[in-house]
Amino acid sequence: MNPLIYAHRGASGLFPENTMESFYAAVRRRADGIELDVQLSRDDKLVVIHDHTLDRTTTGSGLVRRHTLQELRQFRADRGSSSRYSRARIPTLREVFHAFADTPLHFIIELKNFLSDQPHLEELVIEQIRRYHLTDRTIISSFNFDSLLRIKQLDPAQTTGLLYVGPIPRPWEVAKRYAADQLHVPMDQLSAQLVKDSHKHDLTVLGWTVNSSKDIQDAFDMGVDGLITNYPGRARKILRAR
């Protein structure tokens, strides 16, 4: 089976990250799936943004968690990008699912609950996935391994990915401890041997964040099951030519 191409925060190499603009661009570039980051607003809505603060990617400032959804929607989500995307806003997870639930698109939902208090984030995400009947097309990943275990307790059918920066010497042992189905391995930790050993332990291996043409070729050569890239169009072109 061909490895899957996941667009990291959408086609974020070319469009403002974690916006609908970036997700639609990923679909146009034939990504199999999109990766996005989820956390809670002040009024406990699931919002799609990477940082715990607004400053780097939006026209707002301060903690995401201190703002209601209505407040968050006032900010532009294209800071640092071209003003062509002045209409880009912080999406909700619901908005993303609503837009793509009827397409074949896959999702990696990364829970951003490592640094700030995100009560019941796991429950709320599972609820939203179920509402749109997307369990089979969704992977939940997190650097917070306890959170992945919580997901499995809530829904044993939900695929989870152990996301790490590493190095972890025998990552399959950690995956087993936290009941994860996948390893999301940083590019500098990827090797053909790691992929082989992980497969022996029935783990799916995705590489992140695989951006240059050389890294994309190398990751495919190592036998990854998928890669997470800011440039899904580039990865698709390389895969087609193989």
Ligand code: G3P
């Ligand atoms: O899924 C891999 C990647 O998204 C994890 O790192 O910081 O880009 O969310 P980050």
Ligand code: CA
């Ligand atoms: Ca992420």
